[in-house]
Amino acid sequence: MDEQRQGVVPGGRDTSVGKGLSVLDALATSRVSLGVSEIAQRTGMAKSTIHRLLASMISHGYVAKAEDRYLLADRLFEVGNQVQVGEVEGLRESAAPYLAELFALTRQTVHLGVLSGSDVLYVDKVAGTNGPRMATRVGGRRPAYATGLGKALLAFASPPVVNRTLAGSFKRFTAYTVPDAQRMKQSLVRVRETGLATDYEESFLGVACLATPVWSADPTHAVAAISLSSSVSGRSPARYRAALNDIARQLSTALASGSRS
Secondary structure, three states: OOOOOOOOOOOOOOOHHHHHHHHHHHHHOOOOOEOHHHHHHHHOOOHHHHHHHHHHHHHOOOEEEEOOEEEEOHHHHHHHOOOOOOOOOOHHHHHHHHHHHHHHHHOOEEEEEEEEOOEEEEEEEEOOOOOOOOOOOOOOEEEHHHOHHHHHHHOOOOHHHHHHHHHOOOOOOOOOOOOOHHHHHHHHHHHHHHOOEEEEOOOOOOEEEEEEEEOOOOOOOOOEEEEEEEEOOOOOHHHHHHHHHHHHHHHHHHHHHHHHO
């Protein structure tokens, strides 16, 4: 249920690299393998061009073929794991033990996210054993205004980033999604006052979320956020606010220490 991105690379669709990236993007935004006709429909390119690009990508290990369908291959997994996500080098590795500890304390689903444009990019996830199954994944994204993680990040983001988000559209994922910029501004004020962001069925029906920012060298600028998610019919994530705050504080201290070393 991640927001689908278009398979066309803006400004570069007419170059060989742009066309190749469009094919990769089409495969990346599909949860199932695709045939050439489906890739052509998603990218708007000729099937002959797609066949040629796929052959090259298969030879380099970026795409795999299963009968007459195509999917991303292991080489992209290797390359992707070399990418620095967010502003802090090694964020995922640094945060991993703290996320594990938070999960051990709560048994609820834990997410780590950063801002990517006006979206939340999920950097890591520990799926809870007591809560609902969530259609989120590492490497997936969701509009920041519709998530607890996003609100925690936007409340302590730079004004241009916040203004760009507020100027955008507010798609309704559920009847409870923040409907407009004015309501979003009010939400961000509350987050700045409390240090906690909430999401009650705003992104996924049946799911409640509590999130808090993570700092590094600058205690006024969030470099990431951590959230706890649970079923609205079960234990409210608010009961774990002390554990969430404590883990976020420990991770912030660790990141700040790393930035000074």
